[in-house]
Amino acid sequence: MNSRSNLAAGLLRLAELGFNTIYPAVWQRGYTLYPSEVAKQLTGAAVLPNSPFVGRDLLAEIIELAQPLNIRVIPWFEYGLMVPPGSPLARQYPDLLLLDARGNSQRIQGASGRQDPNVWLNPCHDRVRQFMVDLIGDLVDRYPVSGIQLDDHFSFPIELGYDAPGEKLRQRFTRQLFDRHPFANWDRWRAKQLTTLLQQIVRSIRSIRSNCIVSISPNPLSFSKSRYLVDWQQWCDLGLIDELVLQVYRDRLDTFNSEIVKSEVRAIKTKIPTLIGILTGLRTKPIATDLIRSQVNSTIANRFDGYACFFYETLLHECLSPTLVVRDSQQLIDIFR
Template identity: 65%
Template sequence: MLKAVWLTNIDSQVMNSRKNLAEGMQRLADLGFNTIYPVVWQRGYTIHPSEVAKQWTGAAILPNSPFVGRDVLTEIIELARPLKMRVIPWFEYGLMVPPNSTIARRHKELLTLDINDNPQRVQGANGELDPNVWLNPCHYRVRKFMVDLITEVVRKYPVAGIQLDDHFCFPQELGYDKFTQLSFQQHNLGEMAPIEHDSEIWIEWGAERLTELLQQIVSSVKSVRRDCIVSISPNPLRFSRSRYLADWQRWQELGLMDELVLQVYRDRLEAFELELSKPEVQTARAKIPTSIGILAGLRTRPISSQIIKEQVAAVYAQQFSGLACFFYETLFHEQLVPNPVSRSRSQLSDIFTLSQPL
């Protein structure tokens, strides 16, 4: 059974040194965790040394970070081996990058835009801008970059697989740059793209372009290592497909996923269990290993041990392939700010050991 956790470089110190990693991974192993998803692509830079990233950003690794002068992915793999833990690098930011990142400033022509030529999408009821911009999944240069970036890891490191999450997407409001609009016309006999970005025609067309990119990634990864797991960790399907054009049900049907880790970040148990019962989830789990992503908390959003326990128990009771917790620091801390409040060893054992099915 999968018991996984995401390792981040934000709001967490676990990756900042080999010593921290060794201690953290032992703590996870003691609780029965057998898989880690360490971040390797974040905010327009890699956490591990990457020649592909260097060609695009001028930096082979995240500048001015605790990772300079190290190969943190090698460290993780070495530490995981005696603990019998799988390592699946997590390309957290997918196609998303900060607007002030080197890659966004150097390659503005590769950013996709909204209908007002803005690379930042509008989100929320108050019309605030998303703080990030998006690389264009329709552009052949972006596709080559993503394929090369991911395949490089599979070629260099003995990892169990690679993971893409909800940021591997094509936000619904974007795609109104000239390149994408011309591409739409070429695919649709000269017809202009609909102005309404919630049009089903637009959603279907954009979703197919993102699927094409995933097909290229999977083909390249599998050509290097046939046994390399392609793990996808999306949002629930309705939201994922309509808002981000990430049709993971289609991906499953096409055989593009080896593992589904569905993010079900809900506070109420009823809402959590409702997502687990959705037909598309039940269909996926009949075809491929399907696990459930559980939110253990965020820096400013504490989640009680009781809520986590109830959700873990629900995953066990419904006999999913496993679970994954976001993220390491909140797994061990019920609260991070203003002062950290640790979860006790007995609380964690009660959640992850005593409630595990035989």
């Protein structure tokens, strides 16, 4: 996306391989990658500063170039409620951030003891809710997109929620409960706040354009619910989502297959279009073409509605760093055509 010419070449290559939808990142690191006055009001910049997107309307370019190729555009709000701690959004509005039980906005991740490099906006806070509703609604209103996508960062990390208002509610719930799971209702309350925010976003979207797809790309259900208070099964039952792109990022085919045949996955694909997100690589983690082929074939064999390849430029490049290694063109044609 760093230049229009690269964008045109990349979209053409995807079209040649048979892809019919792209999910371009539009919200990263506390900024939009397209011009947004809504974002500017809170972040101080209409587009990510010091980036290749300054002076351009990236999303307008993508839509213009994708249309003649019959590729749908579903902008991806990649960072969801997550922002870097050094971003103006986090530094200027610390009262909008979630806190852990010790009053820290950066949580400790699991048994590793590592600190999360990001902080999280509070989905219970009215100003956060209004910002997310306005940000997404404004995009849907201004651009002829096919839908929008939220992912695993649209969530409520289990360690967080101990800001002053949240702590009062937690203590009230704890005093009222007498079963063996003293925080069960507290977890449900926090999950409900996230669901309420999604309901507000969806209501706004559908008031602007009723046929706009609401797509989500979460982790598998057990992990989503236990670590991030995301119950995408319930969101489907409530009619809040139109498409599920399940992130099944696995290094082995057997663990990949075990995830896509789970009962909750089989159930949801009878209700809404359900796709499998396949990891094609990270900036510093190459994925072998043969593994991609196996996972694509397994997705097709299990009769999903499609698959989405994540991300950067790793679908077309086996390695990005330290040396760029292009994937074999014929192998890609064999997999996708």
